[in-house]
Amino acid sequence: MGLSPASACDTPCPARQQTIALVDDDRNILTTLSISLHAEGFATRVYADGETALKALQENPPDLAIFDVKMPRMDGLELLKALRAQSRLPVIFLTSKDEEPDEALGLAMGADDYITKPFSLRLLVARIRAILRRSELAKAPPEEVPGAELPEPVVRGRLSLDPARHQVTWDGKPVSLTVTEFLILEAMALRPGVVKSRNQLMDAAYSDDVYVDDRTIDSHIKRLRRKFRAVDPEFGAIDTLYGAGYSFADG
Template sequence: MADPTASPSASPEELPPAPARQQSIALVDDDRNILTTVSIGLQAEGFATRLYTDGETALKALLENPPDLAIFDVKMPRMDGLRLLQALREQSSLPVIFLTSKDEEPDEALGLAMGADDYITKPFSQRLLIARIRAILRRSELAKATGEEQVQENLPDPVMRGRLSLDPARHQVTWGGDPVSLTVTEFLILEALAMRPGVVKSRNQLMDAAYSEDVYVDDRTIDSHIKRLRRKFRAVDPEFSAIDTLYGAGYSFTDG
């Protein structure tokens, strides 16, 4: 017999909502002052932060326990930001923002070509950094949410374009059955091209597809992502030529 003095159990409607998961940002920079300053700013915006002062230590931690996003400086001891990004991309598509100085433009282009989702030039404002972080995280969360909806609603199978299979539900891409690991930005650019094969998309249209309205990137950023897309597909098929360039106009996807 139930104890009449016991408090009644709360109904499902009365239960408090589950707390929102705190998103985590990994900061990798050998300058402890920058780490501290940026970390305080991110924590004030509700993010959890993880701090690393060298690339080797960071790489191990990022692979073992991935955060939601990572921010790499270029110049670091033991393993610099470029080498760290290269090593990470061999095993992970974790969103990455690349930090460079004004005199490091070649590093910016190389970082994007190696798979960074965005870059910010020092010195930068906390407001700009937060905007860029939120933009990339929104794209990442949108991809996950779309996948959950597709599973729940039993929506159609992945998009098939010739040898390309593109599955937004799982953020997965294959070419001729071989998996191709893409970052969030690369996936969105490819999706924009593959959804309308043969139609030329301008750089501005691809920027709109891959970035939110509050983030500005220049043409070189899109070009760098296209180069990396081609490189990734040619790693599984040296004859890959499905992404065409129409000079002065933009890019298109050919599914033939």
């Protein structure tokens, strides 16, 4: 059934309000984040434990979710693992300074980023917007992006990247990457053999107003290697030049 004249937008339709799911057993954090995100124009849903959140996230996915790591009934890592079995929902972890192993594990399991408590709300909002922007671009069919010029696929030896469709293959086998992982790999593959510093990779994968430290880039590189080695145990195309950065070996 078509839209009636009254329901169609004669002028540009207002942007859809994006929804953030907040999962944390600390109700003070849930309240503070919910109020702050509402002020930034987001809708929020809040859950006090992972078990309750999982069912809701599966039945009615938001645009992005923020998980605390330590929670009763089902912690953030268990929640992410269960979610990743069927969803690529963008996820940011909230961690404490003494939870570095959990940060690394969360990134390895497919979290898009992490923020350490106590955190800046301005920084969190900037990261949310950056991840949502990349996620929307990755999901949207290129022909639906007004005035878009479709980027050409990048082929480097056995690697093929299609930025327009956010698809990656190695030897013809698909490799599933997050938006951040894709942008880091693309930055290296566009100039094979050229060492990219961590700062350059940060610039490629994060917006200008988002600060990330070296551990985040290193964690993303480890995840990239792990994912490619899952389809090719001999994969070694990402080189490390200690003290300088990383490069992609063409061939």
